[in-house]
Amino acid sequence: MFNKQxxxxxxxxxxxxxxxxxxxxLFFFRxxxxxxxxxxxxxxxxxxxxxxxxxxxxxxNIFVKGFITTVKLSFWSTVLGFLLGTLSGVMGxxxxxxxxxxxxxxxxxxxxxxxxxxxxxxxxxxxxxFLDALYLDRWLxxxxxxxxxxxxxxxxxxxxxxxxxxxIIALGIYEGAYVSEIVRGGIxxxxxxxxxxxxxxxxxxxxxxxxxxLPQTFRKVAFPLAGQFISTIKDSAIVSVxxxxxxxxxxxxxxxxxxxxxxxxxxxTFLYFILTFSLSRSVAFLEKKYAxx
Numbered sequence: 001m002f003n004k005q006x007x008x009x010x011x012x013x014x015x016x017x018x019x020x021x022x023x024x025x026l027f028f029f030r031x032x033x034x035x036x037x038x039x040x041x042x043x044x045x046x047x048x049x050x051x052x053x054x055x056x057x058x059x060x061n062i063f064v065k066g067f068i069t070t071v072k073l074s075f076w077s078t079v080l081g082f083l084l085g086t087l088s089g090v091m092g093x094x095x096x097x098x099x100x101x102x103x104x105x106x107x108x109x110x111x112x113x114x115x116x117x118x119x120x121x122x123x124x125x126x127x128x129x130f131l132d133a134l135y136l137d138r139w140l141x142x143x144x145x146x147x148x149x150x151x152x153x154x155x156x157x158x159x160x161x162x163x164x165x166x167x168i169i170a171l172g173i174y175e176g177a178y179v180s181e182i183v184r185g186g187i188x189x190x191x192x193x194x195x196x197x198x199x200x201x202x203x204x205x206x207x208x209x210x211x212x213x214l215p216q217t218f219r220k221v222a223f224p225l226a227g228q229f230i231s232t233i234k235d236s237a238i239v240s241v242x243x244x245x246x247x248x249x250x251x252x253x254x255x256x257x258x259x260x261x262x263x264x265x266x267x268x269t270f271l272y273f274i275l276t277f278s279l280s281r282s283v284a285f286l287e288k289k290y291a292x293x
C-alpha cells in the first residue's frame with residue numbers, strides 16, 4: 001500500500017493554473033466579442049452518437065469512428081515499431097559489424113526524415129506498387145461477411161485497407177527507429193558481470209542473452225518505451241494526409257461540411273488529450289509502483 005501524501009500546491013503551481021485559466025478565458029473572450037464568433041457547442045454531441053431511424057439504435061458517429069480508428073492505428077503501429085525496434089536494437093548492441101551497420105543506417109536514415117514525408121512515400125510507393133498488387137481490397141470484397149467484419153474490427157474495411165496498412169508500416173518503421181535506440185541503450189547498460197555470471201553456470205551465449213540480458217533490458221527500458229508508444233498516438237495524426245479515416249481526418253472532413261472550425265479542433269484536441277493523458281498517468285503510476293530500487 002502507498003502512503004497517501006496530502007496534495008500540496010506551491011506558488012508556482014498556483015501561478016501556472018491562474019495563467020492557464022487567463023489564457024483560456026482571453027481566447028474565448030476574443031473569439032466571442034472581438035471576432036464576433038458564435039459558438040455552437042450544442043451540435044458537437046450529435047457528431048459523437050446519433051439515433052439511427054432505420055435501425056432504431058444509438059449509432060457511433062464521425063468522432064467516435066475516428067477515435068476508434070486512431071486507437072487501432074496506434075496499436076498496430078506500436079506492435080510493428082516494437083518488433084522492428086527490438087530487432088534493430090539487438091543488432092546494434094550485440095550484432096556483427098554488418099548487423100551494427102544495418103541497424104545504424106536504419107536509425108540514422110529514419111530519424112532524419114520527417115515523419116510526414118515517410119508516410120507519403122510509403123503511401124505512393126509501397127501502397128500503390130505492392131499492396132495494390134496483392135488485391136487485398138478485392139479479396140475482402142469477395143470474401144465472407146464474417147471475414148470483412150473481423151478485418152474491419154481489427155484494421156479497416158475493403159475500401160480503406162491499403163491506405164490503413166500503408167500507414168501502419170510507415171508509422172511502425174518511424175517509431176521503430178526510436179525504439180531501437182532505447183533497446184540498444186538498455187542492452188549496453190547491463191553490467192558485464194551478468195554475462196560472466198550466466199556463463200559460469202553453463203549457459204551459452206545465446207541463452208544468456210535470451211534468459212538473462214533481454215529480460216533485464218526490457219525491465220529497465222519499459223517506461224521509456226511506454227513514453228515512445230504514447231508519442232505514436234500523437235504521430236498518428238499525420239496519416240490524415242493519405243485519407244486514413246482517423247480522428248484528425250474525420251475532423252477535417254467535418255469542418256469542410258459544417259465550417260465549425262474552432263469547436264471541432266478543440267474537440268479533437270480534447271479527445272487526443274484524453275487518450276494520451278490517461279495512458280501517461282497509467283505509465284506514471286506503474287513507474288512509481290514498480291520503480292527499480
